[in-house]
Amino acid sequence: SQQGEEDPQALSIQEGENATMNCSYKTSINNLQWYRQNSGRGLVHLILIRSNEREKHSGRLRVTLDTSKKSSSLLITASRAADTASYFCAPMDSSYKLIFGSGTRLLVRP
């Protein structure tokens, strides 16, 4: 399978703590994107990191990419209850298709 695989599958943390989600993939990539999905809703794009980038920040989000290890991580700092959602890693392959994994379900307890 070429899909991104997130780890852990589920994560429960206290509000204010940091949340780290990891992703591994198998194919060569054009870029790698992270998405968020609230229950029963569509996906929302969070951040895109290109294959020649190693780190990117957006607000409380920090994404790293290691193409030699074919892995990425998403860090959410100072988590809030509203961050509760499923988070998906989606590597984009050379034909510009996003390959989604099964996601990490994040629960932030108030």
Add this chain to the structure above:
Amino acid sequence: SQTIHQWPATLVQPVGSPLSLECTVEGTSNPNLYWYRQAAGRGLQLLFYSVGIGQISSEVPQNLSASRPQDRQFILSSKKLLLSDSGFYLCAWSPRGDQPQHFGDGTRLSIL
């Protein structure tokens, strides 16, 4: 600003009935359009994508078809639904292939 509309939000259909799900995008022209299916607790599986009117690429052999009759309209269809067609169907658009995709709110399809 650009918006994407997908309807209906939920649909319950009997086995063997036809299907038509519609997706429209506003505020942009010549978008790339995508149909995905998501099984419960799983990631998204790309079903079809389109880079222009009448241009449809199918990713997975199945009971479904897609059409793009207008620049910003993408339709997912079936002549006869199967139980295995149940799922959460999501439409998305992007300005070009290597850009982020923007998703609609999805249609939850239940087949009885």
